[in-house]
Amino acid sequence: MTAVCADCAVRRQALCGSLDDGELAALHRLGWRHRMARGETMAWAGAENVACATLLSGVLKLSASTADGREQIVGLHFPSEFIGRPYGDTVEFSVSALTDAELCVFPRDRFQEVLGAHRGMERMLLQRTFAALDATRSRLLVLSRNTAAEKVAGFVLSMAERARGISDCRASADGPVTFDLPLTRGEIADVLGLTIETVSRQLTKLKGAGVLALPGVRGVTIRDPAALRARAGLL
Amino acid sequence: MTAVCADCAVRRQALCGSLDDGELAALHRLGWRHRMARGETMAWAGAENVACATLLSGVLKLSASTADGREQIVGLHFPSEFIGRPYGDTVEFSVSALTDAELCVFPRDRFQEVLGAHRGMERMLLQRTFAALDATRSRLLVLSRNTAAEKVAGFVLSMAERARGISDCRASADGPVTFDLPLTRGEIADVLGLTIETVSRQLTKLKGAGVLALPGVRGVTIRDPAALRARAGLL
DNA sequence: CGCGCGCTTTGACTCGCGTCAAATCGATGC
DNA sequence: GCATCGATTTGACGCGAGTCAAAGCGCGCG
Numbered sequence: 001m002t003a004v005c006a007d008c009a010v011r012r013q014a015l016c017g018s019l020d021d022g023e024l025a026a027l028h029r030l031g032w033r034h035r036m037a038r039g040e041t042m043a044w045a046g047a048e049n050v051a052c053a054t055l056l057s058g059v060l061k062l063s064a065s066t067a068d069g070r071e072q073i074v075g076l077h078f079p080s081e082f083i084g085r086p087y088g089d090t091v092e093f094s095v096s097a098l099t100d101a102e103l104c105v106f107p108r109d110r111f112q113e114v115l116g117a118h119r120g121m122e123r124m125l126l127q128r129t130f131a132a133l134d135a136t137r138s139r140l141l142v143l144s145r146n147t148a149a150e151k152v153a154g155f156v157l158s159m160a161e162r163a164r165g166i167s168d169c170r171a172s173a174d175g176p177v178t179f180d181l182p183l184t185r186g187e188i189a190d191v192l193g194l195t196i197e198t199v200s201r202q203l204t205k206l207k208g209a210g211v212l213a214l215p216g217v218r219g220v221t222i223r224d225p226a227a228l229r230a231r232a233g234l235l
Numbered sequence: 236m237t238a239v240c241a242d243c244a245v246r247r248q249a250l251c252g253s254l255d256d257g258e259l260a261a262l263h264r265l266g267w268r269h270r271m272a273r274g275e276t277m278a279w280a281g282a283e284n285v286a287c288a289t290l291l292s293g294v295l296k297l298s299a300s301t302a303d304g305r306e307q308i309v310g311l312h313f314p315s316e317f318i319g320r321p322y323g324d325t326v327e328f329s330v331s332a333l334t335d336a337e338l339c340v341f342p343r344d345r346f347q348e349v350l351g352a353h354r355g356m357e358r359m360l361l362q363r364t365f366a367a368l369d370a371t372r373s374r375l376l377v378l379s380r381n382t383a384a385e386k387v388a389g390f391v392l393s394m395a396e397r398a399r400g401i402s403d404c405r406a407s408a409d410g411p412v413t414f415d416l417p418l419t420r421g422e423i424a425d426v427l428g429l430t431i432e433t434v435s436r437q438l439t440k441l442k443g444a445g446v447l448a449l450p451g452v453r454g455v456t457i458r459d460p461a462a463l464r465a466r467a468g469l470l
Numbered sequence: 471c472g473c474g475c476g477c478t479t480t481g482a483c484t485c486g487c488g489t490c491a492a493a494t495c496g497a498t499g500c
Numbered sequence: 501g502c503a504t505c506g507a508t509t510t511g512a513c514g515c516g517a518g519t520c521a522a523a524g525c526g527c528g529c530g
Contacts, residue, residue: 086365087361137328137371143379147487216496233302
């Protein structure tokens with residue numbers, strides 16, 4: 001690793017945040033930084049499970065597909081999140097970059113040893129895994145029971161929430177927010193279990209109703225948060 | 236607890252299997268046996284998270300629903316499985332019994348302490364949680380991309396696999412298998428994100444094609460496993 | 471036995487979303 | 501400026517699964 005952990009932008013939120021300086025140095029020696037270009041894939045479903053990582057910047061997708069090629073994005077990963085599946089010999093889902101990305105990669109076997117040696121880290125990983133499980137289970141409800149309109153509205157809301165958390169666009173607690181979607185229409189469709197056309201139509205409908213503005217192809221402005229929430233089915 | 240852990244039917248497969256006799260005695264003092272009748276609910280989504288448990292017998296469902304009442308079963312639990320969500324103040328999903336059931340219940344706070352004191356148990360829980368996460372992510376693909384026919388065929392296959400594992404109906408590796416579904420049509424619909432009518436129609440279609448026989452209302456005989464697998468989209 | 475209740479099956483109809491196809495937009499390079 | 505290519509939008513159309521409604525079936529109970 002060229003840069004040191006002390007400088008790491010995501011140090012506080014990442015798993016490594018649970019380590020003291022000495023432990024961190026040990027982990028540091030195991031890992032290395034890796035850059036991925038948009039579209040690049042770092043793990044293929046079914047392949048040998050060789051690495052774990054912490055995402056430093058960018059957005060990754062976790063995806064599965066049916067035998068005949070229908071794809072579904074089963075998870076999105078944002079900076080500071082842990083990527084990988086300790087204690088498994090093969091990997092169940094493909095991991096690819098939706099934007100250029102930077103990770104801190106560790107060999108899986110060595111990472112498991114570190115996990116075994118540091119209770120705090122293992123505990124933290126357990127908590128995060130439970131949180132991921134809850135989130136995924138919630139998405140089961142959305143994917144199978146929500147309409148296309150509810151799915152798209154809910155997706156925009158969740159992306160807005162993320163954007164609020166990281167960027168400076170916190171103009172007001174409930175006023176208009178503007179941000180960029182890190183996903184193309186096709187990728188949004190793969191997240192929501194829809195088609196490109198349906199996602200596009202729902203977004204234009206929201207625009208037509210004055211709920212959203214769509215400046216440029218990836219930009220979104222939420223003009224009426226309450227209406228958007230209502231359309232997402234959040235009462 | 237009236238019965239002792241040494242007699243426990245699921246001792247070997249359950250989380251407690253990772254404990255030695257002394258540790259087991261300590262855990263034993265914390266917990267108690269609890270019986271649930273079919274239809275009974277032990278935890279409501281949104282309520283305070285007070286208990287964890289090991290399922291001894293029966294089948295439980297984990298479910299979520301939208302504001303306007305559409306329901307989705309996000310997980311099924313079978314004997315020996317761990318129920319609950321350590322490290323969370325509220326519970327995200329309701330837990331109810333699909334059949335009469337028996338559990339070994341522990342107060343959540345005390346259970347977390349035991350977890351903290353026994354590395355083996357924490358490790359095992361982490362592994363199980365990762366497995367549950369993978370399974371749930373796989374279901375995302377099924378629920379959002381599979382047709383009704385594929386969903387029902389896949390569900391019958393997965394239930395058959397379970398039945399094979401526990402009962403004596405292992406006539407042959409690939410021949411006809413007969414077993415009882417532990418779920419009603421309505422519950423199957425809630426698992427698969429379909430309606431009762433669609434599930435019923437797909438099952439009758441499979442029966443008409445000679446792939447299944449449906450002896451009685453819960454019984455299923457797989458007459459042509461290969462055809463069933465093909466219809467489930469497993470090539 | 472016969473009644474009622476819950477679950478399941480079957481049918482007719484509707485509609486949301488996928489499919490196919492064409493037009494438009496936007497960025498990039500020559 | 502203009503050509504090109506990918507992403508997006510828009511339109512027309514069809515199908516799969518939901519909805520609504522009515523039997524049919526099994527089972528316990530008076």
